Amino acid sequence: MEDLHHAETPATDIPPRFHTGRLPNSKSGDGKPRLLLMGQRRSGKSSISSVVFHKLAPSETLYLETTTHIKKESMHSFMDFQVWDFPGHLDYFDPIIDTENIFQEIGALIWVIDAQDEYLDAIQRLNTTILNLHHTYPTINVEVFVHKVDGLSDDYKSDTFRDISQRVQDELADHGYDNAPVSFYSTSIYDHSIFEAFSKVIQKLIPQLPALENLLNNLCQTCRVEKAYLFDIMSKIYIATDTSPTDIASYEVCSDYIDTVIDISEIYGWDRPAEDGSAELLETGNDDAESLVVFERKGSHYLYLREINKYLALVCIMNDEGPGEKKALLDYDVRRFQEGLKEMFPRTDRDVPPTEGAASGQPSG
């Protein structure tokens, strides 16, 4: 309970609109954030959506066909959201298109730029879009994915990234739009970068983020965990991490670890006939999966995973200090973390919420 009290005072200065439980620009407000994937033809929009949300093998995207009409998909996870994959050739402001319908309830506009291709036209079009939206929907988050960077040398990669972000900001400033809310990510479907970028995009849409970070910080402190991630199991997007510096390497190892646990669980978690019985199931007391890996060399890391609910898993990296005793402590604290989370996201758990509107309501201040 103490955690939760603490958690309601956000650590960062987030504008109050994030705490309404609704999204910016939402009119009717069914509360499903919408992620729009836009950009030039063949920039990689459909590939991104298939790899992240449908687990398509990256190499299989070679066979994707060009998108001819807006493809809308609903994702059901710790929070529900929609992904709209646009055809690249569409003029998004053609009067035939119902812009209002598209941009209302938007969570984020993700603009994909192929970094291996000529990108000046793409930037031009992105800026037109931002300027158009600026007047009607000033609060939209614009997220630019500088994409397909796997084919580029490190130097060229960072040059391209800098060049693109510079050009976008400069041109917008020329049109009198300073400090536009545009973020840039360099991404590729062939490594974890696309998942990391998506994680950051989604995190901006989670009203409870500061509270979550607080819970994770507490956990790290009490159990001397090095890094803790709260993962959406299905997409392997992380919806929160503690506020210590994040590096992609630790995200990768945790994400891969989820795969290991899921793959093995699939093999041995099949529906077996009741022979070895429900009594044992009772004995274990829970059916949340948990896992621990201890490495052979002293001084190296070890990993801990715990299923928090149907959608979420907590993954922690720890270093070498008697994992045995620590695990008992961790088990205890993770259970407390789980309680805190349950109150924050009552609807995502299998349990009925204990009290209505426990956490996600209006902040007191």
Add this chain to the structure above:
Amino acid sequence: MNSTKRHKQRKVLLMGKSGAGKSSMRSIVFSNYVAKDVRRLGATIDVEHSNIKFMGNLMLNLWDCGGQDGFVDNYLTSQRTYVFGSVAVLIFVFDIESREFAADVVSYSNIIRALSENSPSAKVFCLIHKMDLVQSRLRAQLFEERAAYIKSASEGFAETVEFFATSIWDQSLYKAWTQIIYQLIPNAGAIESLLNELAEIIDARELILYERTTCLMVTHVTRVAETSNPFIDRFERISSILKTHKQSMARHTGIPAGSANFASLQIKTGRFMFFITRLTENTNLAASIPASEQVFNSARVNIMLVRPKFAELDIAAKTRPAIQQAFAHSADSEGAPSRERERERERERKGDVFGDENGNGSYRGKGKEREVHAFGGEFED
């Protein structure tokens, strides 16, 4: 330890035309390459030898034979007895994409002939490789056709030759290599009976013994509860999962993938429990057990106790008397696991296998506290 001279050296020839994918598969299975790295490999010049200590008692002596025509001619002429003498296994790799399949088979026949002259009791495996390049609906038929054709050209080996469809991009590679390795293990039967007893005692649903570096399965035992597991490809899947995990850890920690081994892994769910622990110098044991802390804890302790038995088997390559007695007694003993192991070694040296004098209390069925303890012990290795 004087185990070296007891090693069974087993010579394995890896042949097939240049570019078929021999060095690629060798690097992935034995040197921790990931599939996308193999493009960097150059053509093999002459023969590349590697010695792989597979289990304590099995040393693979792998000959990766460059497939360019000039080299092959040498193998068949001036180096004939040197190359084809005392071969245990020939692995011949066919490239499914090859435009000259008929010519490949002619070359294969020449090699088969040299093999039957010099090592008539060798075992032949044909891998029809790069299957990923064939559309999945055509794969099975194409494989059957090719296999039938190759079989007819296998002369004296036609009855025993085995075929596998493989690709470096999926677990099929592990399936083939697991079968190959199994063929080479000198005392598979003894290992299996020991595993069987262990499985009974700890009430495991399944036990898988695998080699730590390659993650290739040595053998497994499956008991009633697991026999109808719908994932019949689970053994090669597990190899592939564990290998991927190893590589991920290596990338993260910066240690070479060869030494990125875990001391233990455990997964507990409401449906099953699973753990992996070290068994001998080169092998790990993976166990699937019922979802019960009690079974889990006693299994870990019992495995710790049986380790010396497997280690012995590893070296001496001969069957030992049953181990039941050992379990019966040791399950009644008390004391820190590591000390217990010390004492076991001591007793063994005296010829008193696992006798126990001050036995009271039980490892079996202890709660959480015990588990933690077992963990600490694990880590001391």
